[in-house]
Amino acid sequence: MSDTTRNLPEDIISHLSGIEDEPNFVPDKPDSREEERKREEDAAMIAMEEYLASRLQQIGEVAPERKETVGLKTGNGWDAKQVIEQVFKIEPISIRRAVETAIAANRSLTQRISNSLRGNQKEVELVGTPTVEYVPIWRVKGFHECYYIRSRSYKVNVRNDVVAVEVEGRSRDLMLERRHSRLIPSAIVDRLLRLSSYLSSESKYFVLTDALELAVKESEAELVVSGTGRQLTPDDEAELTSWKLKRIFDEGDLKVRGANIQLREPSLTKEALLDKFRERVIQMPENFKQILSNKLQITELRRIYVPLIRVPLQRGLVPREVIVNGTTGSPAEERLLTLFE
Numbered sequence: 001m002s003d004t005t006r007n008l009p010e011d012i013i014s015h016l017s018g019i020e021d022e023p024n025f026v027p028d029k030p031d032s033r034e035e036e037r038k039r040e041e042d043a044a045m046i047a048m049e050e051y052l053a054s055r056l057q058q059i060g061e062v063a064p065e066r067k068e069t070v071g072l073k074t075g076n077g078w079d080a081k082q083v084i085e086q087v088f089k090i091e092p093i094s095i096r097r098a099v100e101t102a103i104a105a106n107r108s109l110t111q112r113i114s115n116s117l118r119g120n121q122k123e124v125e126l127v128g129t130p131t132v133e134y135v136p137i138w139r140v141k142g143f144h145e146c147y148y149i150r151s152r153s154y155k156v157n158v159r160n161d162v163v164a165v166e167v168e169g170r171s172r173d174l175m176l177e178r179r180h181s182r183l184i185p186s187a188i189v190d191r192l193l194r195l196s197s198y199l200s201s202e203s204k205y206f207v208l209t210d211a212l213e214l215a216v217k218e219s220e221a222e223l224v225v226s227g228t229g230r231q232l233t234p235d236d237e238a239e240l241t242s243w244k245l246k247r248i249f250d251e252g253d254l255k256v257r258g259a260n261i262q263l264r265e266p267s268l269t270k271e272a273l274l275d276k277f278r279e280r281v282i283q284m285p286e287n288f289k290q291i292l293s294n295k296l297q298i299t300e301l302r303r304i305y306v307p308l309i310r311v312p313l314q315r316g317l318v319p320r321e322v323i324v325n326g327t328t329g330s331p332a333e334e335r336l337l338t339l340f341e
Contacts, residue, residue, distance in 0.1 A: 072293040073293075073294050073295075075294075075295040075297040076297060076298055077274065077278065077297055083298045085301045085303060086302050086303070087247065087302075088245050088246060088247050088302055088304045088305070089254060090241060090243050090244065090305065090306045091307075092243075092327075093309075095130050095257070095258040098309040098311060098326065099130060101329060101330065101331065102309075102313060103313065106320065106322055124313050125315075128312035129258075129259060132259045132260070132308075132310075132326060133264060133307070133309075134254055134261070134264065134306070134307055135306055136304065137240065137304050137306060138224065138268065138273050138302070139223075139300065139302040140223050140224075140298060140302075141221070141223075141300040142296065142297050142300070143218065143296075143299070144221075144281045145216060145218050145294070145295040146217045146284060147216050147292040147293045148289075149213070149289045149292065150212075150213050150287060150289055151210075151212055152211045152213050153209045154208040160203070160204065162174065167208070173206060174204045175207070176203070176204060212289070217283060217284070217285050221281035223276060223277050224236075224237045225276070226340050227264065227266030227340065228267050228339070228340060228341065229273075229276070230338075239325075241327070254305070256307075259309070263305070264340070274298070278296065281296070306326070306327060308323055308332060308337075309323070309326045310322075
């Protein structure tokens with residue numbers, strides 16, 4: 001999780017203290033006569049199970065749409081204008097090295113052997129000024145934090161000698177732990193349990209159904225995409241940004257000696273980028289009674305310009321352009337070039 005520590009708001013705690021309890025449920029007391037007591041125990045068991053089932057249905061939890069974010073919104077991630085963007089570039093390799101790479105890549109193996117034997121090294125020639133094209137990628141990191149209230153039922157085990165329990169002024173019916181045996185059919189086990197008394201040695205418990213929990217759901221994410229919106233893998237990012245990273249402030253910082261400069265602006269807007277990131281990082285709770293707050297914080301937003309060096313060559317009368325990866329110094333792979341189409 002981010003090193004930013006969030007304190008629990010006081011209004012959330014006061015909200016919990018203001019929630020009223022449900023009306024008391026007081027079960028009937030058992031009769032002193034044995035047979036009537038057993039009948040009443042059976043009736044009380046059935047009534048309690050029906051009551052618990054109905055209460056669980058009345059809790060009112062909702063299953064929200066995952067894309068819908070409700071509740072108080074805090075943090076800078078909801079408004080693109082509040083997110084500060086930093087711009088960097090990758091220092092390209094030397095133009096001389098890029099030209100040598102392009103010429104070598106433009107020769108076939110047979111031609112290289114033939115040229116070596118004949119001493120002919122002018123088969124492929126540079127016919128113009130190389131161009132360093134800076135193409136952008138986006139890198140964004142952040143976290144989402146959601147405080148919410150949910151209802152929960154608790155099963156509370158008690159000692160064997162307990163015959164009644166009162167919690168916060170409300171009587172709670174005890175139930176026997178139903179331990180089904182693999183050897184005895186469950187129907188027979190259920191009947192034996194109904195005939196047993198609460199003074200048996202079986203484990204006993206009662207259920208609290210009105211518990212409200214204040215919970216938090218947290219998630220972190222990072223997203224790296226090209227300027228056209230295509231997602232980059234960690235390997236793609238490492239290949240493009242593994243060389244010297246330098247922060248820039250204007251286009252003058254992009255000049256390269258011995259080359260023309262071409263700057264490609266991203267077609268993906270800052271707003272669209274943050275929309276993509278929200279879809280990834282926001283994870284709303286599955287079930288809740290009330291959303292109290294949503295914090296979306298962007299901790300890093302970088303636009304990084306990576307260099308592609310276009311080298312114009314010619315073999316005889318046939319011109320050709322070879323693209324060199326300005327980060328690694330090797331011919332640019334088709335797989336990488338498609339990321340920027």
